[in-house]
Amino acid sequence: DTEVTQTPKHLVMGMTNKKSLKCEQHMGHRAMYWYKQKAKKPPELMFVYSYEKLSINESVPSRFSPECPNSSLLNLHLHALQPEDSALYLCASSQVTALGETQYFGPGTRLLVL
Amino acid sequence: EDQVTQSPEALRLQEGESSSLNCSYTVSGLRGLFWYRQDPGKGPEFLFTLYSAGEEKEKERLKATLTKKESFLHITAPKPEDSATYLCAVQAPGNYGQNFVFGPGTRLSVLP
Numbered sequence: 001d002t003e004v005t006q007t008p009k010h011l012v013m014g015m016t017n018k019k020s021l022k023c024e025q026h027m028g029h030r031a032m033y034w035y036k037q038k039a040k041k042p043p044e045l046m047f048v049y050s051y052e053k054l055s056i057n058e059s060v061p062s063r064f065s066p067e068c069p070n071s072s073l074l075n076l077h078l079h080a081l082q083p084e085d086s087a088l089y090l091c092a093s094s095q096v097t098a099l100g101e102t103q104y105f106g107p108g109t110r111l112l113v114l
Numbered sequence: 115e116d117q118v119t120q121s122p123e124a125l126r127l128q129e130g131e132s133s134s135l136n137c138s139y140t141v142s143g144l145r146g147l148f149w150y151r152q153d154p155g156k157g158p159e160f161l162f163t164l165y166s167a168g169e170e171k172e173k174e175r176l177k178a179t180l181t182k183k184e185s186f187l188h189i190t191a192p193k194p195e196d197s198a199t200y201l202c203a204v205q206a207p208g209n210y211g212q213n214f215v216f217g218p219g220t221r222l223s224v225l226p
Contacts, residue, residue, distance in 0.1 A: 004157075042201060042216035043158070090157050100146040100165055101205065103214070105157035 003027075004106035006091050012112045015081060021109045023074040023091030032074040033103065034066060035090040043090055043105075049074060081113045116141040116206050118217035126223045127192055135187040135220045137202030141213075147185050149178050150201040152219070158201055161187075192224045 004025045013019050023032065031050045035043035048056035049068040057066075063085075065077040074091055091106040121136045139147065146165055150158035162171045164180040171178050175196065177188040187200055199219045206213035 006157075040219075040221075042218055045214070088155065088157075092157075100163065102146070102148060102160060102163050103203075104160055105150070108155070108157045110155060 004091055004093055004104055006089075006106035006109050008109060009107065010110045010112075012114065013078065013081065014114055015083075017081075018077070018079045020078065021076040021089055021091075021111075023076075023106055024072055025093040025104075025106075026072055027093060027095070027104070028071075029093035029095045029104075030071060031094045031096075031101075032068065033092040033094070034064075034074070034076050035092065035105075037088045037090055037108070047076075078111075081111075083113050086111055086113045116204065116213060116215045118202055118204055118215050120200075120202055120217040120220050122220060123218070124221040124223070126225065127189075129193055129224055129226050130191050132188070132190045132192070134189070135200055135222070136184060137187070137217055138184040139202075139204045139215075139217075140183075141204050141206045141215070143207045145205045145207055145213075147180055148203040148205070149185070149187055150203065152199045152201055154199075161200075189222070192222075194224045194226050197222055197224045 007022045034046040037043045045058050046060045047066040052068045063080045067075040088108045090108045092103040094101050094103040118139045149161040152158045162178040167182045169180050175190050179186045199221045201219045202217040
């Protein structure tokens with residue numbers, strides 16, 4: 001089973017709202033990721049957690065706040081977003097093996113900021 | 115700097131018309147090359163990982179190959195349900211997401 005789940009599927013929020021995106025995997029993967037994807041563009045890496053610790057933060061604005069409560073869960077807290085933050089937000093997880101590392105993606109959350 | 119390019123940007127095929135998508139890369143010490151399929155508004159679906167030049171993998175109508183500079187995704191006798199964006203990504207040495215670079219994708223349309 002290579003399933004990553006994300007909730008909600010769709011989210012509409014105003015610029016003053018606070019909301020959270022959730023991601024879950026039960027594959028025992030020790031790395032989890034948040035990506036942002038705009039239409040007709042490839043995914044852009046935002047954050048990486050390895051062993052529940054933030055290891056990569058790709059200069060993302062502070063209005064995005066990641067959290068990894070345990071090895072299976074990943075949250076992305078949103079506050080005071082701008083309309084240009086509207087995008088598909090993707091969660092992924094991976095495990096390093098002797099051969100390498102493959103990332104498995106969730107279905108995404110479609111976010112619209114009004 | 116690690117780079118990935120994909121061609122063509124978009125491709126229209128008739129059902130049954132076989133073709134190939136190209137992924138060219140420059141990376142120091144390739145750890146893996148990945149192919150994903152992405153439907154509109156959905157997350158990328160993992161297809162293949164290739165680790166070394168000469169390696170080939172197949173899944174249904176898809177076959178991925180790897181050389182030292184590029185990878186091809188061959189689509190044999192495609193069907194309309196193969197229509198999607200196909201993303202290529204490479205990883206250079208590094209741990210957990212480091213040096214993981216996506217290409218811009220090829221948008222494939224298969225017409226009935």
